[in-house]
Amino acid sequence: MTKPAYKRVLLKLSGEALMGNDAYGINRATIDRMVADVAEIARLDVELAIVIGGGNIFRGVAPGAEGMDRATADYMGMLATVMNSLALADAMRQAGLTARVMSAISIEQVVEPYVRPKALQYLEEGKVVIFAAGTGNPFFTTDTAAALRGSEIGAEIVLKATKVDGVYSADPQKDPTATRYTTITFDEVITKHLQVMDATAFALCRDQKLPIKVFSINKPGALLRAVMGEDEGTLVHV
Numbered sequence: 405m406t407k408p409a410y411k412r413v414l415l416k417l418s419g420e421a422l423m424g425n426d427a428y429g430i431n432r433a434t435i436d437r438m439v440a441d442v443a444e445i446a447r448l449d450v451e452l453a454i455v456i457g458g459g460n461i462f463r464g465v466a467p468g469a470e471g472m473d474r475a476t477a478d479y480m481g482m483l484a485t486v487m488n489s490l491a492l493a494d495a496m497r498q499a500g501l502t503a504r505v506m507s508a509i510s511i512e513q514v515v516e517p518y519v520r521p522k523a524l525q526y527l528e529e530g531k532v533v534i535f536a537a538g539t540g541n542p543f544f545t546t547d548t549a550a551a552l553r554g555s556e557i558g559a560e561i562v563l564k565a566t567k568v569d570g571v572y573s574a575d576p577q578k579d580p581t582a583t584r585y586t587t588i589t590f591d592e593v594i595t596k597h598l599q600v601m602d603a604t605a606f607a608l609c610r611d612q613k614l615p616i617k618v619f620s621i622n623k624p625g626a627l628l629r630a631v632m633g634e635d636e637g638t639l640v641h642v
């Protein structure tokens with residue numbers, strides 16, 4: 405087998421995809437499938453850090469959050485990512501992988517705080533590092549957290565595993581005539597307002613020259629192909 409294209413990657417996993425076909429929450433079969441995909445690339449000695457979104461849990465509380473102060477709702481969203489991170493780490497443990505969860509907000513009885521040198525040490529030791537609670541700040545997203553942590557740890561690429569199989573000319577879930585790009589520049593995605601990731605995340609990756617690959621979380625083998633540098637999804641580059 406040929407070698408992986410990257411030594412260290414930041415994988416952004418869709419929170420919303422975690423609910424599978426359920427209305428919200430964590431679907432057991434879905435998380436196990438995600439972990440199996442992750443295990444496949446961990447076996448290749450790729451240093452792997454993960455950020456997982458919170459849409460699967462936050463969607464469930466959204467009606468109650470209506471009219472809520474934005475920062476408070478955002479803190480709830482960040483806590484949702486902590487729950488997903490813990491569930492992911494535990495599923496990894498059951499699959500024989502060693503994962504460490506590090507939180508951007510202080511909840512030390514539950515999960516250790518994010519400390520960059522410690523995260524780097526874990527990666528060098530071959531542990532999977534899961535960055536929880538986003539950036540730790542309201543008004544941001546876990547996509548921006550992925551761009552931020554990816555830059556901090558010197559990842560060579562951000563792999564965004566999501567519900568669609570790449571970046572399209574318009575939202576493919578709304579516009580069936582939308583066409584998929586194989587590659588696209590950061591300037592183009594930003595000026596065309598393509599919203600598969602938020603503009604803050606795109607701008608940070610552009611400034612740090614950190615490429616992003618967007619691909620389907622539901623397509624078998626897609627993560628492996630992305631790690632091998634094969635033609636999969638859409639590459640967003642400088």
Ligand SMILES: Nc1ncnc2c1ncn2[C@@H]1O[C@H](COP(=O)(O)OP(=O)(O)OP(=O)(O)O)[C@@H](O)[C@H]1O
Pocket residue numbers: 417418419420421456457458459460546547565566567568570571572573574575576577598599600601
């Ligand atoms: N131009 C576009 N190309 C591709 N997808 C797009 C585009 N515009 C909007 N989208 C939407 O962006 C979504 C992916 O981003 P989103 O941040 O909502 O999900 P996620 O990151 O997978 O979930 P979570 O936020 O729970 O982690 C896709 O499901 C798609 O419908």
Ligand SMILES: O=c1ccn([C@@H]2O[C@H](COP(=O)(O)O)[C@@H](O)[C@H]2O)c(=O)[nH]1
Pocket residue numbers: 419456457458459462477478479480481482484485537538539540541542543544545546547548549
């Ligand atoms: O840095 C961050 C990251 C996330 N949030 C809040 O959490 C939810 C869930 O994250 P997704 O990226 O949408 O999955 C998000 O909507 C924000 O409300 C945050 O405030 N800061």
